[in-house]
Amino acid sequence: MIKQYLLSPGPTPIPNEVQLAMARTMIHHRTPEFAAVLEEARQGLKPLFGTANDVIIFASSGTGAMEAGVANLFSPGDKVVVVNGGKFGERWLRICRAYGLDVVEIPVEWGTAVEVSAVERALQANLDTKGVLIQASETSTTTLHPVREIAALTRDGGPLLLVDGVTAVGVLSMPMDEWGIDVLVTGSQKALMLPPGLAFIGLSDRAWQRTAETGSPRFYFDLNSERKGQAKGSTAYTPAVSLVFGLCAALKLMREEGLERVYARHDRMARATRAAVSAMGLKLLSPDNPSPAATGFYVPDGSDGDALLDYLRAHMGITLAEGQDHLSGKVIRIAHVGHMGAFDVIVAVSALEMAFRKFDLPVTLGKGVAAAQDILMEALD
Amino acid sequence: MIKQYLLSPGPTPIPNEVQLAMARTMIHHRTPEFAAVLEEARQGLKPLFGTANDVIIFASSGTGAMEAGVANLFSPGDKVVVVNGGKFGERWLRICRAYGLDVVEIPVEWGTAVEVSAVERALQANLDTKGVLIQASETSTTTLHPVREIAALTRDGGPLLLVDGVTAVGVLSMPMDEWGIDVLVTGSQKALMLPPGLAFIGLSDRAWQRTAETGSPRFYFDLNSERKGQAKGSTAYTPAVSLVFGLCAALKLMREEGLERVYARHDRMARATRAAVSAMGLKLLSPDNPSPAATGFYVPDGSDGDALLDYLRAHMGITLAEGQDHLSGKVIRIAHVGHMGAFDVIVAVSALEMAFRKFDLPVTLGKGVAAAQDILMEALD
Numbered sequence: 001m002i003k004q005y006l007l008s009p010g011p012t013p014i015p016n017e018v019q020l021a022m023a024r025t026m027i028h029h030r031t032p033e034f035a036a037v038l039e040e041a042r043q044g045l046k047p048l049f050g051t052a053n054d055v056i057i058f059a060s061s062g063t064g065a066m067e068a069g070v071a072n073l074f075s076p077g078d079k080v081v082v083v084n085g086g087k088f089g090e091r092w093l094r095i096c097r098a099y100g101l102d103v104v105e106i107p108v109e110w111g112t113a114v115e116v117s118a119v120e121r122a123l124q125a126n127l128d129t130k131g132v133l134i135q136a137s138e139t140s141t142t143t144l145h146p147v148r149e150i151a152a153l154t155r156d157g158g159p160l161l162l163v164d165g166v167t168a169v170g171v172l173s174m175p176m177d178e179w180g181i182d183v184l185v186t187g188s189q190k191a192l193m194l195p196p197g198l199a200f201i202g203l204s205d206r207a208w209q210r211t212a213e214t215g216s217p218r219f220y221f222d223l224n225s226e227r228k229g230q231a232k233g234s235t236a237y238t239p240a241v242s243l244v245f246g247l248c249a250a251l252k253l254m255r256e257e258g259l260e261r262v263y264a265r266h267d268r269m270a271r272a273t274r275a276a277v278s279a280m281g282l283k284l285l286s287p288d289n290p291s292p293a294a295t296g297f298y299v300p301d302g303s304d305g306d307a308l309l310d311y312l313r314a315h316m317g318i319t320l321a322e323g324q325d326h327l328s329g330k331v332i333r334i335a336h337v338g339h340m341g342a343f344d345v346i347v348a349v350s351a352l353e354m355a356f357r358k359f360d361l362p363v364t365l366g367k368g369v370a371a372a373q374d375i376l377m378e379a380l381d
Numbered sequence: 382m383i384k385q386y387l388l389s390p391g392p393t394p395i396p397n398e399v400q401l402a403m404a405r406t407m408i409h410h411r412t413p414e415f416a417a418v419l420e421e422a423r424q425g426l427k428p429l430f431g432t433a434n435d436v437i438i439f440a441s442s443g444t445g446a447m448e449a450g451v452a453n454l455f456s457p458g459d460k461v462v463v464v465n466g467g468k469f470g471e472r473w474l475r476i477c478r479a480y481g482l483d484v485v486e487i488p489v490e491w492g493t494a495v496e497v498s499a500v501e502r503a504l505q506a507n508l509d510t511k512g513v514l515i516q517a518s519e520t521s522t523t524t525l526h527p528v529r530e531i532a533a534l535t536r537d538g539g540p541l542l543l544v545d546g547v548t549a550v551g552v553l554s555m556p557m558d559e560w561g562i563d564v565l566v567t568g569s570q571k572a573l574m575l576p577p578g579l580a581f582i583g584l585s586d587r588a589w590q591r592t593a594e595t596g597s598p599r600f601y602f603d604l605n606s607e608r609k610g611q612a613k614g615s616t617a618y619t620p621a622v623s624l625v626f627g628l629c630a631a632l633k634l635m636r637e638e639g640l641e642r643v644y645a646r647h648d649r650m651a652r653a654t655r656a657a658v659s660a661m662g663l664k665l666l667s668p669d670n671p672s673p674a675a676t677g678f679y680v681p682d683g684s685d686g687d688a689l690l691d692y693l694r695a696h697m698g699i700t701l702a703e704g705q706d707h708l709s710g711k712v713i714r715i716a717h718v719g720h721m722g723a724f725d726v727i728v729a730v731s732a733l734e735m736a737f738r739k740f741d742l743p744v745t746l747g748k749g750v751a752a753a754q755d756i757l758m759e760a761l762d
Contacts, residue, residue, distance in 0.1 A: 004408075006406075006407055008409045010619065011410060011619070011622055012407070013406075013407055014406075014407050019404050022404075022576075023403075025385060025387075026392045026393070026394055026576060027385075027387065027392070028387060028389045028392060028700050028702075029392060029577070030703075031694070058441075059440065059441050059442050059445075059578050060440050060441050060601060061440050061601075061618040061620070061621075062618075063601050063619075064440075064441070064601045067600045070600075071598070076598070094600065098599065098603075099598045099600075187619065189619060189622075195407060195622050196410070196440065196619040196620060196623075197440050197622075197624060216598050217452070217457070217479050217480045217481060217597050217598060219451075219475065219476045219479040219480075220441060220442075220444050220448045220602070221601070237443075237444040237445075238392070238442040238444075238568065238570060239442070240442075240576060240577050240578030240624075241392055241570075241576050241577055242395075242403070242576035243576070243621075313412070319408070319409050319412065321409075322411075
């Protein structure tokens with residue numbers, strides 16, 4: 001039995017306070033008790049989304065909320081521009097195609113952010129575009145896309161902007177009302193420090209308006225039935241009650257820490273991790289636009305990243321994330337999202353150094369750790 | 382602070398063993414550890430569904446699995462026969478209409494079961510029917526429909542039979558392979574003794590075949606992507622990990638009790654409750670085809686069922702369920718599904734008697750209780 005450290009970009013570790021809240025005695029979901037819980041959750045989500053509008057809660061994974069955005073806002077044949085710079089960009093693409101949309105794809109090299117000008121050109125070449133779909137943080141490539149700048153192109157009468165914020169909401173400031181994001185989506189198992197099983201979606205006024213005018217077949221993910229129900233203290237269908245208990249506890253923890261400090265902590269952990277892997281002589285997967293949710297890096301040429309990951313998990317109790325598709329075996333990702341702090345970075349980096357030594361890869365023990373420490377010290381008075 | 386008794390037909394009380402399993406340290410879902418958990422759950426579900434085929438697990442409420450059945454098995458314009466004898470029959474209807482199916486409705490008076498001959502006539506009058514949709518146990522009216530007899534009409538080349546088994550699977554024997562049910566659906570928060578948040582769907586061979594040939598736009602609820610993923614030890618999208626931990630614990634509890642004893646316990650609790658409310662002089666909502674999952678009854682003329690329910694909850698800590706739609710205020714439902722036993726029946730009946738006394742309704746304290754005791758004694762050696 002080795003002590004386990006879950007340092008993957010979701011699921012993420014659960015705070016005891018959240019665990020205890022989820023163990024609260026089960027209640028019926030059509031009661032004043034549950035209505036009060038739901039209302040607390042609804043209000044608590046708004047600052048995270050930076051919106052005065054409703055944030056809808058679904059019992060599903062984050063993908064369900066992505067699908068809700070597509071199914072409620074577009075009709076078959078509608079033209080959309082999809083930024084595809086990783087596994088989750090690809091997911092937008094697949095959802096849009098499943099719904100018969102006319103997709104203009106902007107392929108982006110994995111590990112780089114989309115150029116704002118590329119989106120601008122796509123919109124100019126496709127004046128009938130109804131929506132732009134993008135990730136804020138593309139988890140698979142640990143890259144941030146310039147959502148704020150793209151929102152400046154789409155707001156004020158342009159196409160709707162749908163943002164997958166699964167590893168962004170609660171990690172960095174994503175004020176959807178201020179920036180002009182029309183749809184912002186996240187899941188429970190990232191910054192919100194919950195088990196997987198809840199998805200969240202916030203909509204702008206014009207997006208809500210669009211739901212009334214258009215859409216594809218939908219039922220479970222129908223945004224208007226949920227909005228109507230949740231405003232009255234219940235969900236359209238049975239909610240994941242225990243996870244909603246946990247959500248309230250998680251939101252309380254985030255309020256107590258203060259959102260600005262939550263964002264600064266994620267930023268600091270990410271900078272420390274990047275400094276550490278750079279000090280180890282490793283190449284970052286996303287050097288120019290790195291996400292504060294996770295840090296990807298290439299393993300040394302000729303080494304096997306997946307073998308390293310297996311060793312880290314089996315012998316050291318450390319779960320990091322793999323590279324996907326063509327990056328498989330070449331890349332490792334260290335997450336710093338949710339219920340994590342300075343010493344999770346230290347654990348990840350020191351474990352990596354020790355695994356490198358075990359695998360006879362070039363490494364100076366403690367060198368990466370020192371680089372991380374240097375940055376993590378910032379938080380100390 | 383009053384001790385709480387949750388006696389509604391879902392969510393239902395959570396056993397400590399399940400609660401503890403859900404509090405297990407979070408793990409990543411793309412690991413051998415989770416694959417082992419998922420495989421245990423998958424195998425454990427098969428006896429409950431009485432199938433040798435895969436049972437697919439979704440992170441959603443049961444409604445999601447109902448929608449999955451409709452979206453994967455029918456194309457817009459397909460003709461289906463829907464038995465509508467309550468709120469959940471209505472839900473099949475609404476899902477089918479949301480997907481643009483051509484719906485032949487068989488309306489059934491609330492509290493009665495559909496006549497097999499009515500289904501037979503509908504099928505004879507609509508030879509192009511692609512599917513029949515029904516509840517096994519219509520929770521809103523505490524009524525059992527004759528699913529086995531209807532399956533005898535549809536199997537062997539007839540239309541597909543889709544059964545909402547949300548308050549039936551795990552409550553009574555529903556051997557889908559033996560009876561010829563094509564789609565059987567349930568949710569986590571009933572007989573499976575879990576919080577809400579998981580849905581389950583089993584398919585016959587011919588239903589799986591149909592998914593390859595037909596269907597409406599779908600992504601999150603795409604059965605084939607899930608089947609492919611889950612057979613390989615993971616889900617297509619992030620699973621509700623903690624609920625799957627709990628599922629394994631709940632299935633283990635059910636195996637230890639023995640499914641036949643689980644079914645007998647539900648049947649006995651239901652018979653005891655029916656005997657009790659009858660002894661109290663109350664009229665059963667579903668006298669001829671009562672469900673073993675819950676017992677509905679009319680409150681005395683001129684009394685207000687919802688006021689009784691409010692009093693029971695606020696002053697006695699007892700949560701029962703209300704009558705819905707035109708039965709609102711006229712009907713109360715007592716559930717006996719999931720983690721419940723003899724003394725939950727005693728609690729419900731005695732509380733009801735005491736509330737009747739408080740409301741100056743005709744009642745002899747202990748009379749309903751005695752009738753229940755008489756039946757519950759059967760289980761004692």
